[in-house]
Amino acid sequence: MTNAQSVKDILKKFNPLEDKYITREFQAFAVHLSKKLNDERRKSLYMRLSKTIPRPILEEALRYVVDANARNKAALFMWKLKELNAFQKKIKSEKNQIRHSGEGRNPST
Numbered sequence: 869m870t871n872a873q874s875v876k877d878i879l880k881k882f883n884p885l886e887d888k889y890i891t892r893e894f895q896a897f898a899v900h901l902s903k904k905l906n907d908e909r910r911k912s913l914y915m916r917l918s919k920t921i922p923r924p925i926l927e928e929a930l931r932y933v934v935d936a937n938a939r940n941k942a943a944l945f946m947w948k949l950k951e952l953n954a955f956q957k958k959i960k961s962e963k964n965q966i967r968h969s970g971e972g973r974n975p976s977t
């Protein structure tokens with residue numbers, strides 16, 4: 869059902885001259901995303917997304933975009949991530965970190 873790649877498959881496709889900066893699996897998935905979405909200029913964005921957002925959510929959004937015949941696949945991908953609430957957990961955790969970072973401090977000093 870999912871197109872999860874094993875490490876063995878990734879290593880078979882690995883070209884040390886072309887992919888010399890890809891050392892982790894999420895980086896390989898980010899490159900895969902950027903190629904599927906025809907948006908190789910923003911590889912760093914997809915690296916951040918593949919590092920922070922769970923893989924099943926990214927794969928579901930990618931399947932949606934691939935099935936749709938969109939002109940701007942990258943924009944549709946980001947819209948679908950927003951629809952899947954992929955960014956909600958991150959926002960909540962950041963708010964909790966800000967709230968908890970203030971605990972234990974004396975506001976009068």
